[in-house]
Amino acid sequence: MFxxxxxxxxxxxxxxxxxxxxxxxxxxxxxxxxLLAVGAxxxxxxxxxxxxxxxxxxxxxxxAAGALVGASPAALLVGGAAIDLRVMFINAxxxxxxxxxxxxxxxxxxxxxVALGAAAGLAGxxxxxMAPRARRTxxxxxxxxxxxxxxxDLLQLLLQGPAVVTAVRGxxxxxxxxxxxxxxxxxxxxxxxxxxxxxxxxxxxxATASLSPGAQRGLQALRWALVVGxxxxxxxxxxxxxxxxxxxxxxxxxxxxxxxxxxxxAGLLDLGFVAFFAIGAYTVALLTSRGEHGIAHWSxxxxxxxxxxxxLVAGILFGIPVLRVRGDYLAIATLGLGEIxxxxxLSDALRPWLxxxxxxxxxxxxxxxxxxxxxxxxLYYLTLVASGFIxxxxxxxxxxxxxxxxxxxxxxxxxxxxxGISLVTTKLLAYGLGGAMxxxxxxxFAVLVGSVFPQSFSLLISINVLVLIILGGLGxxxxxxxxxxxxxxxxxxxxxxxxxxxxxxxxxxxxxMLFRPEGLLPAAAQRRExxxxxDVPAGEPASAIAVSGAGSAEA
Amino acid sequence: xxxxxxxxxxxxxxGLIAVSDLTLEVxxxxxxxxxxxxxxxxxxxxxxxxxxxxxxxxxxxFREEQIxxxxxxxIARRGVARTYQNIRLFANMTVLDNVRVGxxxxxxxxxxxxxxxTRAARLEExxxxxxxxxxxxxxxxxxxxxxxxxxxxxxxxRRLELAxxxxxxxxxxxxxxxxxxxxxxxxxxxxxxxxxxRDELGITIxxxxxxxxxxxxxxxxxxxxxxxxxxxxxxxAAIQRDPRVIEAYLGARHAETGFASDHVHxxx
Numbered sequence: 001m002f003x004x005x006x007x008x009x010x011x012x013x014x015x016x017x018x019x020x021x022x023x024x025x026x027x028x029x030x031x032x033x034x035l036l037a038v039g040a041x042x043x044x045x046x047x048x049x050x051x052x053x054x055x056x057x058x059x060x061x062x063x064a065a066g067a068l069v070g071a072s073p074a075a076l077l078v079g080g081a082a083i084d085l086r087v088m089f090i091n092a093x094x095x096x097x098x099x100x101x102x103x104x105x106x107x108x109x110x111x112x113x114v115a116l117g118a119a120a121g122l123a124g125x126x127x128x129x130m131a132p133r134a135r136r137t138x139x140x141x142x143x144x145x146x147x148x149x150x151x152x153d154l155l156q157l158l159l160q161g162p163a164v165v166t167a168v169r170g171x172x173x174x175x176x177x178x179x180x181x182x183x184x185x186x187x188x189x190x191x192x193x194x195x196x197x198x199x200x201x202x203x204x205x206x207a208t209a210s211l212s213p214g215a216q217r218g219l220q221a222l223r224w225a226l227v228v229g230x231x232x233x234x235x236x237x238x239x240x241x242x243x244x245x246x247x248x249x250x251x252x253x254x255x256x257x258x259x260x261x262x263x264x265x266a267g268l269l270d271l272g273f274v275a276f277f278a279i280g281a282y283t284v285a286l287l288t289s290r291g292e293h294g295i296a297h298w299s300x301x302x303x304x305x306x307x308x309x310x311x312l313v314a315g316i317l318f319g320i321p322v323l324r325v326r327g328d329y330l331a332i333a334t335l336g337l338g339e340i341x342x343x344x345x346l347s348d349a350l351r352p353w354l355x356x357x358x359x360x361x362x363x364x365x366x367x368x369x370x371x372x373x374x375x376x377x378x379l380y381y382l383t384l385v386a387s388g389f390i391x392x393x394x395x396x397x398x399x400x401x402x403x404x405x406x407x408x409x410x411x412x413x414x415x416x417x418x419x420g421i422s423l424v425t426t427k428l429l430a431y432g433l434g435g436a437m438x439x440x441x442x443x444x445f446a447v448l449v450g451s452v453f454p455q456s457f458s459l460l461i462s463i464n465v466l467v468l469i470i471l472g473g474l475g476x477x478x479x480x481x482x483x484x485x486x487x488x489x490x491x492x493x494x495x496x497x498x499x500x501x502x503x504x505x506x507x508x509x510x511x512x513m514l515f516r517p518e519g520l521l522p523a524a525a526q527r528r529e530x531x532x533x534x535d536v537p538a539g540e541p542a543s544a545i546a547v548s549g550a551g552s553a554e555a
Numbered sequence: 556x557x558x559x560x561x562x563x564x565x566x567x568x569x570g571l572i573a574v575s576d577l578t579l580e581v582x583x584x585x586x587x588x589x590x591x592x593x594x595x596x597x598x599x600x601x602x603x604x605x606x607x608x609x610x611x612x613x614x615x616x617f618r619e620e621q622i623x624x625x626x627x628x629x630i631a632r633r634g635v636a637r638t639y640q641n642i643r644l645f646a647n648m649t650v651l652d653n654v655r656v657g658x659x660x661x662x663x664x665x666x667x668x669x670x671x672x673t674r675a676a677r678l679e680e681x682x683x684x685x686x687x688x689x690x691x692x693x694x695x696x697x698x699x700x701x702x703x704x705x706x707x708x709x710x711x712x713r714r715l716e717l718a719x720x721x722x723x724x725x726x727x728x729x730x731x732x733x734x735x736x737x738x739x740x741x742x743x744x745x746x747x748x749x750x751x752x753r754d755e756l757g758i759t760i761x762x763x764x765x766x767x768x769x770x771x772x773x774x775x776x777x778x779x780x781x782x783x784x785x786x787x788x789x790x791x792a793a794i795q796r797d798p799r800v801i802e803a804y805l806g807a808r809h810a811e812t813g814f815a816s817d818h819v820h821x822x823x
Contacts, residue, residue, distance in 0.1 A: 393670050396669055396670045396672065397666060397669065397670065400666065400669035400676075400680075401655075401656075401659060401662040401664065401669070401679075401680075401683070402666040402669065404648070404652055404655055404656040404659075405656060405659055407645065407647075407648055407652070407656070408645050408648070408656045408659075410647075411644075411645035411646060411647060411648060412643055412645060414607065414627075414643075415639070415643045415645070416645075416656075417626070417627040417628050417631075418605055418607065418627045418628075418631060418636075418637060419631055419636065419656070419657050419659060419660075419719065419720070419722075419723060420628050420631030420632050420659050420660035420723055421628055421656075421659050422626075422628045423628070429666065433666070
């Protein structure tokens with residue numbers, strides 16, 4: 001099965017595409033990593049499936065499994081030389097064979113591949129036999145190297161400027177990618193950090209706990225200041241492209257926070273959430289556009305509250321017909337409502353006002369006292385402020401009487417009603433407030449693009465937002481942030497891998513639902529108390545991504 | 556004066572008559588039990604009282620005001636709270652939040668106040684927390700308050716459900732088999748607890764219960780339902796001697812061997 005997977009990865013072209021990216025310059029490419037990971041995965045599974053016999057037969061089984069995985073690309077190599085596979089598989093190109101042959105002649109490459117596969121299988125066995133803690137440390141080091149390899153362009157970009165920074169860059173990277181020495185240093189550094197953390201973590205915790213409340217609050221503030229500081233310098237350090245991606249992430253965070261209010265807090269499944277995004281965008285478009293459809297020529301700042309108000313009312317109107325609908329039927333009903341909004345703005349009947357399929361154009365950028373927020377960096381800050389504000393509102397609501405009433409409805413609607421919670425008011429507030437948050441996202445989207453078209457508000461956006469909050473952890477605010485970064489940010493940054501990112505995206509989703517259905521950062525009940533939300537260290541999101549990355553690589 | 560009254564209440568499900576022409580008066584500060592074999596319509600009565608079902612005929616009155624036709628939350632606001640036969644907690648919420656949300660009808664602040672973190676909202680939140688903790692101490696769960704409700708043992712879940720119902724400061728409390736699944740010892744504790752609710756908090760209690768020992772021990776009056784019809788009503792002593800009641804339970808024994816006979820032994 002794993003051998004098949006290896007051949008499959010070759011034939012669909014993943015290996016070839018990935019090979020253009022050196023994880024360690026001129027030594028190991030991402031394509032090799034993928035194949036080796038398959039071998040190690042085979043070894044790991046083979047060991048695990050032997051259970052009690054792991055001591056004796058484990059290594060042998062892993063060795064055999066790995067060798068088998070190595071043999072399949074070798075077979076492909078030999079077979080490919082004999083028959084032209086390109087008739088069926090356009091990706092079975094000479095380049096692929098070159099990659100598989102590892103620079104040797106095919107005859108020499110076959111035993112080498114089998115041996116490498118066996119070695120990978122043995123590594124898989126070693127991983128399985130290792131203490132979980134050691135395994136985590138080891139894998140973390142490798143994953144860090146992998147991440148640095150994948151994001152090398154971005155990192156190289158970030159590491160520009162002062163001499164110290166440039167020196168670091170020189171140490172780790174060559175022109176083609178991370179150097180062997182640099183990669184090894186990174187790996188060892190990660191191990192050292194993890195080992196130190198393992199040893200001093202307890203002492204550090206005790207030390208923090210023994211501080212006075214004032215000092216603890218200071219530490220807390222320091223942490224937040226660090227996070228905010230980091231967020232502020234992202235577009236400056238990362239350049240316009242990163243800023244652009246982060247704006248997109250921010251828009252999804254806004255929508256995610258809104259939908260999380262409905263689905264995560266109140267348990268009201270909503271597949272038509274894009275409607276609010278569209279309503280927010282169209283409200284701003286109508287109120288500010290300098291084109292023929294503009295009706296008021298308001299400034300952006302006056303239009304945003306209006307967009308919030310309109311989408312709040314829209315949310316309430318949206319909720320009324322589905323008040324008595326539950327579960328699966330609710331999903332279908334909201335799906336229909338979302339489509340209605342899209343079809344309304346597309347319709348010919350409303351074309352004189354909403355522009356039909358031509359949309360509304362000439363939406364001016366927001367201005368502060370003559371300074372136009374036009375570039376991605378400026379809009380990044382706008383999105384940051386908006387997301388921060390909305391996240392604060394969501395956080396306040398979470399631990400409030402209304403938040404508890406929402407959760408009660410999520411848990412048991414009948415009982416909630418029997419203890420005096422008005423289902424009508426509470427549900428409509430969830431739709432209304434959630435809708436208003438989506439509306440803010442739409443408002444920023446309108447000025448970001450400068451125009452609004454019905455095509456921008458497809459069902460796919462609703463589904464994406466739903467997926468990101470499930471991936472992050474339903475009901476968890478940090479989960480929304482992490483989910484948006486992983487699902488929106490990563491694919492944008494990995495554009496060069498073309499359509500394979502969606503394949504990886506799909507694999508990540510399936511693996512997540514199998515092994516971590518509660519999400520990356522679940523809303524633990526203990527964390528719901530006011531202070532504990534801050535306990536998530538700034539580094540948490542990054543490590544969570546690393547974990548998911550490792551999961552998909554093993555798969 | 557009766558705080559709760561049923562006036563010729565009838566509820567049908569299709570062709571089945573679940574409750575037929577039931578008239579009942581529950582005076583203030585009394586403990587009134589509704590007993591009867593399985594399927595006699597006891598829980599249906601509760602569901603009509605709380606507005607979950609709408610009666611087909613007849614009326615429900617709370618303090619002389621007609622409440623049938625109101626929605627469950629409106630009835631809860633007037634001061635009727637209940638527990639369930641199969642415990643229905645908010646499983647994924649903490650013990651504390653279960654009780655705090657039970658307090659919902661007395662919360663006057665709006666969400667806007669919470670978001671703006673106004674003084675009134677903070678004070679109210681502190682008051683809610685205070686009252687919830689007092690109730691948790693009352694049922695002996697304060698040290699468990701941060702646990703998820705679903706992680707509590709069975710007996711503690713029953714007490715938590717009670718605390719949640721009490722959090723709305725009800726005038727009438729409907730208890731659906733509060734001693735179900737309990738040992739005789741625990742059932743005795745529960746009896747004492749229910750009596751305290753009446754004596755200390757002045758709550759009127761309507762009780763559905765299978766364990767005769769519990770019913771006969773604490774009830775001021777007992778109504779016996781069989782196939783939706785009230786076949787007897789009176790003080791416990793009279794009910795125990797009533798030939799129609801014995802007949803109903805003995806009749807049930809032929810159908811469900813053993814189970815019903817347990818009730819009769821408990822009663823005698």
